[in-house]
Amino acid sequence: MIKTSPRRLAIDGDAVVKEALRRIEQPSRRLFLQRSLTLGGLSLLSGCAIVDEESAEHALMAVSRFNDTVQGWLFDPRQLAPTYPESMITRPFPFNAYYGEDEIRQVDADSFRLEVTGMVADKHAWTLPELQALPQTDQVTRHICVEGWSAIGKWGGVPFSNFLSRIGADTSARYVGFKCSDDYYTSIDMPTALHPQTLLTLSYDGQPLPPRYGFPMKLRMPTKLGYKNPKHIQVIFVTNTYPGGYWEDQGYNWFGGS
Amino acid sequence: MTDDTRPIHPAWLRATHWLNALAVVILAMSGWRIYNAAPFFDFTIPREITLGGWLGGAIQWHFAAMWLLAANGLAYLLCNAGTGRLLRKFFPLSPRAIVADLLAALRGRLSHADLHHYNAVQRAAYLLVMVDAVLLVLSGLVLWKSVQFPLLRELLGGYETARRVHFFAMAALVAFIAVHLAMVAVVPRTLVAMIRGR
Numbered sequence: 001m002i003k004t005s006p007r008r009l010a011i012d013g014d015a016v017v018k019e020a021l022r023r024i025e026q027p028s029r030r031l032f033l034q035r036s037l038t039l040g041g042l043s044l045l046s047g048c049a050i051v052d053e054e055s056a057e058h059a060l061m062a063v064s065r066f067n068d069t070v071q072g073w074l075f076d077p078r079q080l081a082p083t084y085p086e087s088m089i090t091r092p093f094p095f096n097a098y099y100g101e102d103e104i105r106q107v108d109a110d111s112f113r114l115e116v117t118g119m120v121a122d123k124h125a126w127t128l129p130e131l132q133a134l135p136q137t138d139q140v141t142r143h144i145c146v147e148g149w150s151a152i153g154k155w156g157g158v159p160f161s162n163f164l165s166r167i168g169a170d171t172s173a174r175y176v177g178f179k180c181s182d183d184y185y186t187s188i189d190m191p192t193a194l195h196p197q198t199l200l201t202l203s204y205d206g207q208p209l210p211p212r213y214g215f216p217m218k219l220r221m222p223t224k225l226g227y228k229n230p231k232h233i234q235v236i237f238v239t240n241t242y243p244g245g246y247w248e249d250q251g252y253n254w255f256g257g258s
Numbered sequence: 259m260t261d262d263t264r265p266i267h268p269a270w271l272r273a274t275h276w277l278n279a280l281a282v283v284i285l286a287m288s289g290w291r292i293y294n295a296a297p298f299f300d301f302t303i304p305r306e307i308t309l310g311g312w313l314g315g316a317i318q319w320h321f322a323a324m325w326l327l328a329a330n331g332l333a334y335l336l337c338n339a340g341t342g343r344l345l346r347k348f349f350p351l352s353p354r355a356i357v358a359d360l361l362a363a364l365r366g367r368l369s370h371a372d373l374h375h376y377n378a379v380q381r382a383a384y385l386l387v388m389v390d391a392v393l394l395v396l397s398g399l400v401l402w403k404s405v406q407f408p409l410l411r412e413l414l415g416g417y418e419t420a421r422r423v424h425f426f427a428m429a430a431l432v433a434f435i436a437v438h439l440a441m442v443a444v445v446p447r448t449l450v451a452m453i454r455g456r
Contacts, residue, residue, distance in 0.1 A: 222405070
């Protein structure tokens with residue numbers, strides 16, 4: 001996730017408010033094309049004012065969808081991300097979200113329930129102790145941000161493929177979506193969800209996941225960029241309907257894999 | 259010796275040259291905006307000369323133009339090697355010839371009468387920029403899909419080193435373009451030749 005957001009709004013969970021905000025955001029999305037397309041260099045090269053902004057945006061989005069497909073082909077479910085010795089962990093590990101550190105959400109551990117919906121057999125909501133009782137593993141891997149920087153951290157938790165099989169998820173479905181208590185949302189492809197290094201993370205560096213890193217849990221995928229790794233997960237759903245994502249809906253590439 | 263009906267640059271070369279120019283301009287300008295999101299040196303690139311407006315927009319431009327660069331570059335290399343032009347125009351090439359032609363150029367004594375013929379400095383520069391473009395594509399692949407190309411990633415020293423390799427390869431390409439454009443200004447006929455073929 002990246003820290004520089006064009007706006008910093010405390011969004012309420014209400015869908016109507018969200019939709020209204022999304023509409024307000026439209027002009028800022030358009031801004032990048034207005035700025036970029038009026039740059040003289042490009043129109044000079046092509047000899048004309050190439051295209052109107054709307055169709056340029058559509059064309060770039062279409063290429064981004066094509067890039068999703070290519071990344072799906074390139075993704076090898078057995079190819080592991082490199083792991084590192086603990087001495088290489090980046091300290092302090094950077095905080096990142098679409099809001100500032102002063103707005104980190106505090107989730108109450110006792111009342112917390114993880115909801116599981118969509119194409120799954122067992123839809124019972126999970127308490128934190130139930131999740132902690134599942135077999136855990138850990139990994140020291142590199143987190144790569146869409147901004148370019150990277151940092152090495154140590155995450156521990158339940159292999160997500162184990163969790164998916166426990167809840168009887170239909171693994172022939174196309175997407176796994178996430179809704180978070182900080183109003184973030186994102187979604188991933190099923191092959192990545194089943195990747196051996198994809199971890200339903202409950203701990204960071206041997207300690208319970210602190211709020212700044214997404215208490216009570218985040219999904220950690222060393223095969224994807226930071227913004228694909230949701231924190232403060234509240235709802236996990238399995239679906240064939242494209243769920244999009246907070247940044248993805250604004251133009252970040254959906255597959256976002258490395 | 260010069261057959262006037264023979265084009266200086268065949269049509270496929272002119273087409274790939276200008277498509278490459280378009281791709282490189284988009285990639286460099288959007289790449290600068292991406293660099294600005296997490297600069298690893300003490301400077302950022304002035305916003306006015308970057309493309310994309312915000313990081314997401316810059317990435318969309320970058321990851322669209324990369325296809326043009328790669329496909330066009332591959333077509334260029336295949337045509338160049340397949341037609342024998344690569345061997346004919348760029349070789350033989352010796353360090354001694356490069357030094358001799360460089361000194362001659364600096365004294366203003368290098369002939370540009372026959373544009374069919376590349377001097378040794380041109381040969382070296384064009385070959386280097388071909389290698390540089392390949393390095394840009396390979397290091398870009400590591401940045402885009404570092405997990406999926408482990409051998410390439412390790413050859414380039416890992417993800418973080420690949421970022422620097424990509425940046426310096428860009429800087430080398432931009433330096434080449436600056437000299438290239440200066441040379442075109444000195445011998446404007448070369449621009450006509452790259453457009454009309456002769």
